[in-house]
Amino acid sequence: MNAAVPVFRRSRTSKAVDRLMRGVLWAIALLFVAVLILFVGAILKQGWPVLNLGFLTKMPETLDAGGGIKPQIFNSIYLVMLSLAISLPVGLGAGIYMAAYAGQGRALRFLRLCIETLAATPSIVLALFGMIVFVQAMGWSFSIRSGALTLALLNIPIITRVTEVSLLAVPQELREASYGLGATKLQTIFKVALPYAATGILTGLVLTAGRAFGESAILVFTAGTNASAQFPDFRLTVPGETLSVHLWYVTSDGTLPDAREIAAGTAAVMILVLLALNLLVRLVDRTIRRRTR
Amino acid sequence: MLIPTVPETKPIKLSVRDMAFSYGQKKILDGLSMDIHAERVTAIIGPSGCGKSTFLKCFNRIHEVSTDVKVSGDMQIDGVDIYRGGIDVVDLRRRVGMVFQKPNPFPKSIYENVAFGPRLFGVQDRTTLDGIVEDALRKAALWEEVKDRLKESATGMSGGQQQRLCIARALAVNPEVLLMDEPCSALDPIATAKIEDLIGELKESLTIVIVTHNMQQAARVSDYTAFFWLGKLVEMDLTERIFTTPRVQMTEDYITGRFG
Amino acid sequence: MPDAPEASIPAASQRGGYSAEARMDSPSAEAGVPAFRHSRLQRLADRWARLGFLACSLLVVGLIGGILFFLATRGLAAFLPLAGNTGRVLSFSEVFLSADWAPSSDRFGILPFIAGSLGVTGLALLIAAPAGVLTGVFIAKMAPAWMRNLMRQVMDLLVGIPSVVYGIFGLTVVLPLVSRTWLEDAPASGFAVSALILAVMIVPTIVSLSTDAFESLPSSLDEGAQALGSSRWQAIWRVLIPAARPRLLTATVLGLGRAIGEAMAVQMVIGNNPQWIALMRESTDRAPFLRALFTPAATLTTELVQELPNTAAGSTWNNVLFAMGLLLYLLTMVLILATRRLGRGREA
Numbered sequence: 001m002n003a004a005v006p007v008f009r010r011s012r013t014s015k016a017v018d019r020l021m022r023g024v025l026w027a028i029a030l031l032f033v034a035v036l037i038l039f040v041g042a043i044l045k046q047g048w049p050v051l052n053l054g055f056l057t058k059m060p061e062t063l064d065a066g067g068g069i070k071p072q073i074f075n076s077i078y079l080v081m082l083s084l085a086i087s088l089p090v091g092l093g094a095g096i097y098m099a100a101y102a103g104q105g106r107a108l109r110f111l112r113l114c115i116e117t118l119a120a121t122p123s124i125v126l127a128l129f130g131m132i133v134f135v136q137a138m139g140w141s142f143s144i145r146s147g148a149l150t151l152a153l154l155n156i157p158i159i160t161r162v163t164e165v166s167l168l169a170v171p172q173e174l175r176e177a178s179y180g181l182g183a184t185k186l187q188t189i190f191k192v193a194l195p196y197a198a199t200g201i202l203t204g205l206v207l208t209a210g211r212a213f214g215e216s217a218i219l220v221f222t223a224g225t226n227a228s229a230q231f232p233d234f235r236l237t238v239p240g241e242t243l244s245v246h247l248w249y250v251t252s253d254g255t256l257p258d259a260r261e262i263a264a265g266t267a268a269v270m271i272l273v274l275l276a277l278n279l280l281v282r283l284v285d286r287t288i289r290r291r292t293r
Numbered sequence: 294m295l296i297p298t299v300p301e302t303k304p305i306k307l308s309v310r311d312m313a314f315s316y317g318q319k320k321i322l323d324g325l326s327m328d329i330h331a332e333r334v335t336a337i338i339g340p341s342g343c344g345k346s347t348f349l350k351c352f353n354r355i356h357e358v359s360t361d362v363k364v365s366g367d368m369q370i371d372g373v374d375i376y377r378g379g380i381d382v383v384d385l386r387r388r389v390g391m392v393f394q395k396p397n398p399f400p401k402s403i404y405e406n407v408a409f410g411p412r413l414f415g416v417q418d419r420t421t422l423d424g425i426v427e428d429a430l431r432k433a434a435l436w437e438e439v440k441d442r443l444k445e446s447a448t449g450m451s452g453g454q455q456q457r458l459c460i461a462r463a464l465a466v467n468p469e470v471l472l473m474d475e476p477c478s479a480l481d482p483i484a485t486a487k488i489e490d491l492i493g494e495l496k497e498s499l500t501i502v503i504v505t506h507n508m509q510q511a512a513r514v515s516d517y518t519a520f521f522w523l524g525k526l527v528e529m530d531l532t533e534r535i536f537t538t539p540r541v542q543m544t545e546d547y548i549t550g551r552f553g
Numbered sequence: 554m555p556d557a558p559e560a561s562i563p564a565a566s567q568r569g570g571y572s573a574e575a576r577m578d579s580p581s582a583e584a585g586v587p588a589f590r591h592s593r594l595q596r597l598a599d600r601w602a603r604l605g606f607l608a609c610s611l612l613v614v615g616l617i618g619g620i621l622f623f624l625a626t627r628g629l630a631a632f633l634p635l636a637g638n639t640g641r642v643l644s645f646s647e648v649f650l651s652a653d654w655a656p657s658s659d660r661f662g663i664l665p666f667i668a669g670s671l672g673v674t675g676l677a678l679l680i681a682a683p684a685g686v687l688t689g690v691f692i693a694k695m696a697p698a699w700m701r702n703l704m705r706q707v708m709d710l711l712v713g714i715p716s717v718v719y720g721i722f723g724l725t726v727v728l729p730l731v732s733r734t735w736l737e738d739a740p741a742s743g744f745a746v747s748a749l750i751l752a753v754m755i756v757p758t759i760v761s762l763s764t765d766a767f768e769s770l771p772s773s774l775d776e777g778a779q780a781l782g783s784s785r786w787q788a789i790w791r792v793l794i795p796a797a798r799p800r801l802l803t804a805t806v807l808g809l810g811r812a813i814g815e816a817m818a819v820q821m822v823i824g825n826n827p828q829w830i831a832l833m834r835e836s837t838d839r840a841p842f843l844r845a846l847f848t849p850a851a852t853l854t855t856e857l858v859q860e861l862p863n864t865a866a867g868s869t870w871n872n873v874l875f876a877m878g879l880l881l882y883l884l885t886m887v888l889i890l891a892t893r894r895l896g897r898g899r900e901a
Contacts, residue, residue, distance in 0.1 A: 018784035025691040028684055029704055035753060036707050042726050043718060093609025101603055102610070114614045117889045120807065121620065121882060122814020124854050128861075128878040132623045136866060156613060173397035177459070179358050181410040181466055182387025184591060184599040191409070192399060207713070214715025217816045217858065248717045248817055251724065264725070267718050274713050278706075383599075387589055414589040466589050 040271055047268020050261045056269070060227065060246070065258035069266055071227035075144070075240040079223065080212045082148035082236075084205070087155035092201075094156070095163025100189055119157035126153050127221040135222055145236040147223025154215060155208045162204025166197035199288040203281050210277045214270065216244040225249045243270055306331040306470060306500040307352060312366030314347060314524075321347050322524045325366070329517075331469075334492060334501045336515035336532065338508055340547070343521040345504045346394075349472050352502065353389035354382050370470070387414075390468030394475045396455035398447035398462070403439050406447045406458055410466035425465050433461035434491050453484025460491065471495065473503040477510065489514050508548060512536050520544045620882060628879030631661075631872035640869030648873060654827040656860075656870045663877055665830050669744075669852040673819065674812045676748035677755060681812075682805045684752070685759025689804075690789055692760070693767035694775065704760075712757035720821030723750045728822060736847060739839075742824035745846035750818055755808040762804035766797040803892045810888045814881060816854035824849020825859050853877045 058068025094115070102108040130150025140146045170193045178188040194201075224239035227246075241249070247266040250259040307329040314322035322344045329335045337345045350356040351364055354375065368375050375385055387410075398406050407426045408416075416422055426443070430436040435457045439450075447458055456476055463471060473492075477485040492501060492514045505511050511518050512532060519529035520543075528541045539545045591599075630638045632645060643661060651662025692704050723746055731741040774796055778788035794801070826832060829850035836844060851859070857874055864871040 014784055014787065018786040021786040021790075022695070025687055025695060028687050029691050029696065029700065032684075032688065032711070032756070033703065033707050036710055039714070039722055039753075040710075043722060046725065090609045090612055093606045094613050097603075097606035097610045101606055111610055111614070113889065113893070114617050116892075117617055117886060118613060120810045120814075120885050120889055122810075122816065122854065122885065124814065124816040124857055125620065125624070125878055125882045125885070128627075128857070128875060129620045129623055131861075132627055132875075133619075153616060156616075160613065171397070173393060173395060174399060176355055176358060176391075176393060177397045177399065177462070178409075179355055179386055180353065180391040180393075181413060181462065182383050182589065182591075183410075183413045184383050184595060186599040186602045187413050187595070189602075191413070196400065210713050214713070214718070216715065216717045217854075220858070221861065244715050244717045247721060248821070251721060251821065260725070263721055267721050270715060270718055274710075274715075278710060278713065383591060411589070413591075415592050415595070416589075 040275075043264075043267050043271050046264035047266075047271075050265030051268055055265050059229070059231065060262075061256065063255060065256065065261075067256070067258075067262065069243065069246060069262070069269070071231055071233070072241055072243045072246045072266070073269070074232050075223070075227060076213055076242040076244070078234070079144065079147055079151060079219070079240055079242055080209050082144065083151035083155055083212050084209060086148060086152040087159055087208075088205070090152075091156050091159025092163050094160040095167065096189060098160070098164045099167035100185070100193070115157045115160050118153070119161065123154060123215060123217040126150055127218045129153070130218060130222040140237070142222065142224025142226070142239045143237050144223060144240040147219050147240055148236075150218050150222045151212050151215060154218060155212055158208045158211065159201075159204060162208075163197070163201055166200030166204070167193055169200065170196045199285060202284055202288075206277055206281045206284070210274055213242075213273065213277075214244055216242075216248050219245045220248065225253075301330055303330040303332050305329070306371065307502070308367075308369045308372075310367040310369075312351070312364065312368055314344070314351060314362065314364050316362050320524060322351075325526050327519060327526060327529050329500060329502060331500045332496055332498070333516040334496050334503060334514055335517040335519065336511035337502065337504045337519045337521060338506070338511050338547075339521035339527075341506060344524040345521045346474050348521070349474050349502060349504050350391075352470065352472055353386045353391055355386065355391060357382070387466050388468055389470040389472060390463035390466065391472045392456070392459050392463055392474065392476045395479050396452055396459050398450075398455050398458055400446070400448055402444050403447050403450070403458060404443040407461050407465050410462060414466070429461040429465035430458075432464050432495065433457045434487065434494070435461055451484070453480050453487060456480060456484070456488060457491065460488075460495075464495075468499070470500040470502065473501065475504055475506060478506065485510070508536075520547060522547070624875060624879040624882055627872060627875035629876070630867075631869065631876045638872070639867040640872050643869065643873070648876065652830055656873075659869070661869065661873045663853070663873065665827055666851055666853045666856050666877060667880075669823075669829065669850045670813055670854070673744050673747045673751065673823065673850070673852055674809060676744055677751035677812045678805065678809055680748065680752035681756045681759055681808055685756045685804070685808065686763045686794070686801050688756070688760045689763030689801075690767050690793065692764045694789060694793065695785065708757040708760050711753065712761075716754065716815060716818040717821070719750050719754055720818040723747075723818065723822040736843070739847070740824070740849065741847055742822055742849045743829075743847040744823070744850060747819045747823040747850075750822060751812045751815060754815060754818065755811045758811055759804045759808040762807060763797070763801050766800035766804065767793060769800075770796055799895050803895045806888055806892050806895065810885055813884060814854065816858050819852060820855040820858045823851065823855055825851050825855055827851045827856065853881055 055068050056073065057070050058066075059070055060072070061067030094111075098108060098111055098115075102111060127150065130146060130153070134140050134146035134149055135142060138146075167189075174192050174196060175188055178192040183191065219240075219242055223241065223245070225241050225245055226239040227241040228235070228238045243266050247263050247270070250256050250266075251263045253259070256262060305328045308327070309329075310326050312322065312325045313320060325348065337348065339345050347356065351368060352370075352375070356362055364376055370385070370389065374380070399409060401409070404426055407429050408422050411422060411425050416425070427436060427440075430439065435454065438454065439458075447455065450458065456479075460471075460476075477488050480488065489510065492503065495501060496516075503511075503515065515532045517529060518532040518535040520527045520535065520539075520541075522543060528535065528539060528544045530540070535544065536548060539548065626635065629635065631640070631643050631648065634642050641659065648661050648663055649667075650664065651660070652664040652668075653660045653662040654665055688704070692701050696704065727746050727749065728741045731746060732738055735741075770793060774792055775788055778792040779785075783791065826849035829848050833844050833848045833850075836848070839847075857877060860870070861874050864874060
C-alpha cells in the first residue's frame with residue numbers, strides 16, 4: 001500500500017449533512033403536499049355552506065344578498081368551448097407544421113421561439129391586445145366574441161406545443177411503414193400519426209380547457225364583468241361574465257352584502273370543476289393506454 | 294466489380310449504375326452497380342455498417358422521410374430513373390413495398406392493418422376490402438392463424454406473426470418489388486423458418502431484395518447474393534457460386550468467418 | 554451508356570424492349586386487383602395541406618408582431634404625438650425615471666410600479682427558486698416511485714388552480730392569519746403575502762423544468778460521483794446541480810416571467826397603493842423590516858387591472874397604462890431570449 005495515501009473515511013459531518021439534507025428535501029416536498037391539501041380544504045370548507053342547488057341555479061343579484069351564479073356557469077362553459085373551437089384548428093395546424101414540415105433548421109427554431117414567447121406572454125398583455133383590437137377597433141365592446149377570440153390566444157401556444165410534442169413521439173417505424181405502403185404525407189399524418197398522438201393531444205386539450213376556465217385577467221377586459229339577464233344567452237354580442245371574473249368582481253367591487261359568501265361558493269365550484277377535469281385527464285389517459293396495449 | 298455471367302431468363306427489374314449515397318460529408322455508399330432480376334431473390338450480405346440497409350432504402354426512397362441525404366448515379370425500376378424529377382415518390386413506394394427489421398404493425402386490429410394500404414387509395418367497398426385482406430393474409434401464410442380474430446389488436450400477436458402481418462400489409466397494395474431489411478433479426482428460429490418458406494413462395498410473382506446479416510439465410514433463400522464491404526459492392530453472383538467458389542478473396546474470408 | 558461488363562449480362566439485351574416509360578404510370582393490374590392510385594383530390598390535398606399548416610404557423614408569428622404593434626400604437630402614444638392622441642406628450646424620463654404617480658395632477662412616474670413588480674417578483678423567486686430546484690432534484694433523484702407520482706399530481710393541481718382562487722385564498726385565509734399572528738391585527742397586505750402566493754403559483758413551473766433537467770443528465774454522472782464515495786447529498790450538491798445549472802437557470806427565468814406577469818392574484822392581496830414608496834419611507838409605527846414586507850403596494854400588473862377600466866381611451870393616463878403593458882411585453886421577450894442564451898451555453 002502506498003504510504004502517502006491517507007485513509008479515506010467518510011467524516012461524521014458529511015454523514016450528518018447527508019442525513020439532514022435528505023430530511024430537508026423530504027420536508028420541502030411534503031410541505032407542498034400540505035399546502036395543496038390546506039388550500040383545497042380551506043376553499044371547499046369556506047364554500048361548502050353556500051353550495052346548494054339554489055346557488056347554482058339562481059340568477060345573480062346586483063345589490064341584495066342571496067344571488068346565484070347560473071349565468072356565470074353557462075358563460076364559463078360557453079367561452080371555453082368557443083375559444084377551443086377557434087384555437088384547436090390553428091394550434092393543430094401549427095403543431096403539425098412544426099413536427100412534420102418545418103424540418104430542423106432556422107424556420108423551426110424561429111417558430112419555437114414565437115410559440116414560447118406567446119406562451120410566456122402575461123395574460124394581462126393579451127387582455128390589452130384584445131381590448132385594443134376586438135373591443136375598441138372592431139367595435140365589439142365587452143362581448144362573448146371579444147372574450148372568446150382573446151382567450152383563444154392563450155390556448156393556441158399550449159395546443160401547438162402539445163400537438164408538436166405528441167407527434168414527435170410517434171415511432172419512426174410506424175411512419176416508415178405508412179410511407180412504405182404508398183401513403184402520402186397527409187395520409188400518414190391523419191391516419192397514423194394523429195391517431196397515435198391522440199391521447200397526448202386530448203390530455204393537452206383538457207388541460208387547456210382548465211386554463212381557459214380559470215382565466216380572469218383576459219376576460220375582465222374583453223368579455224366584461226356583466227352577465228346577460230337572459231338565460232341561456234347564446235348571442236356572441238352580449239357581455240359574458242365567467243365564474244372566475246365573477247369571483248374577482250364581487251370581491252373587489254364590494255357592493256354585494258354577501259360578496260364573501262358568493263366568492264367562497266364560486267371558488268369552491270371552480271376547484272371542484274378543476275378537480276373533475278384533472279380526474280378526467282387521468283381516466284382518458286388510462287383507458288386509452290389500456291386500449292392500445 | 295464482378296457481375297454474374299449466367300444465362301438469365303427473367304428480365305431486369307431494378308438496375309443500379311454507379312450509385313453513391315452521402316449523408317452530410319460522409320459517403321455511405323460509393324460506385325455501386327448491379328442488376329436485380331424479376332421473380333428472383335437477391336440477398337445483400339456484409340458486416341454491419343457496410344451500408345446494405347441504406348442501399349435497400351434507396352429503392353423506395355424511404356430514407357428521405359427521416360434524413361436529408363444525397364443520392365447520385367442512376368437507379369432504375371423497369372428502366373425508369375426513380376430519382377428523376379417529376380417521379381411520383383408515393384406511387385414508387387406503393388410499387389416497391391418494404392418489410393422492416395422490427396415488425397412495425399400499426400396499433401390497430403389485424404384487419405385494419407392489412408386494409409390500411411388499400412384504404413389509402415380510396416378502396417372503401419367492404420367486400421373488395423375483405424377479399425384483398427384475405428388474399429394478402431393467405432399469401433403471407435397467416436390466414437389460417439388469424440381468420441377468426443381479425444378484429445383483435447395486431448400488437449397482441451407474436452413477433453413472427455407480426456412480421457408476417459407486415460408482409461401481408463405490404464402485399465395488400467400489390468407491389469412489384471418487396472424490400473426486406475433483415476426481416477428475421479428479431480425473430481426466433483421457428484418464426485424465421487416460416488418467413489423463409491414464405492420468401493420462396495412470394496418470389497413466384499415478386500422481385501425480392503433481402504438484406505441479412507445471416508449468411509445461412511442468404512444461402513437458403515436467395516438466387517443471387519451481393520457482398521458489400523465499407524459501402525462498396527465487392528462481388529455479386531449466383532448464390533451457390535458465392536458460397537462455393539467466390540472469385541474475390543475478401544468474399545471468401547467473410548463467408549468463412551475470417552472477418553466481419 | 555452500357556459498358557463492357559454490363560454487355561456480358563445476357564438479360565441486359567432484353568432491357569431495351571422491357572423498359573417502357575409508360576409503365577411507370579400504368580397500373581399494374583392483375584385480374585381482380587384494383588389499380589392502386591391516389592385520387593386527384595388526394596394528391597391535391599397532399600400538395601396544398603402544407604400551405605394550410607404553414608398558414609397556421611404564420612398566424613402565430615403574426616400574433617407576436619401584432620401584439621407588439623397594437624400595444625406600441627397605444628403605449629408609445631404617451632411619448633409621441635400620434636394620431637388620435639388627446640393626451641399630453643410625455644418625456645421618457647418623467648415616466649420611467651420618476652416615482653411621482655399622481656395622474657389627477659398630471660404626473661405619471663411609473664417607477665413605483667416597476668419597483669413593486671421587481672420587489673414582489675424577486676421575493677417570490679427567493680422562495681420559489683431554491684424550493685423548486687430542490688423539489689426537482691428530490692423528484693428526479695431521491696423520491697421513491699409513489700412519492701414521485703404524488704408530487705407530479707400535486708404540481709399538476711397547483712399549476713391548474715386559477716389565479717383568482719389563489720387570490721381569494723390569500724385574501725380570506727392568509728392575510729387575516731398573518732395579521733392576527735404577527736401584526737397585532739394591523740393589515741397584512743403588501744409584498745410578503747403577495748410574494749408567498751406568487752411563489753406557490755410559480756413553483757410548479759420551476760419544479761417541472763428542473764425535474765426534466767435532472768432527469769436528462771447522464772446517469773453516469775451520478776453513478777460516477779457515488780462510486781467515488783460521495784454521499785447522496787454530496788453527489789447532488791457538487792455534481793448534479795452544477796451540471797444542470799444552465800437548465801435550472803432557464804427554469805428560474807421562466808418562473809420569473811410567470812411571476813412578473815401575474816395580475817389578478819397579486820391585485821387581490823397587495824393592497825394597491827401607488828404611493829407605497831412614500832408610505833414605506835415616512836411611516837414610523839413599525840420596524841423598517843416589517844414596513845418593507847407589509848406596506849400596501851402596487852405593481853405594473855395590479856395597476857393595470859386597477860385603473861384601466863377607469864380611464865378614457867386616448868387620455869394621457871390611459872396611454873401611460875398601455876406603455877406599462879408594452880413594457881411587460883418587451884420584458885417577456887427579453888426573458889425568452891435570455892432562456893435561449895442560457896440554452897446555448899448548455900450546448901457549448
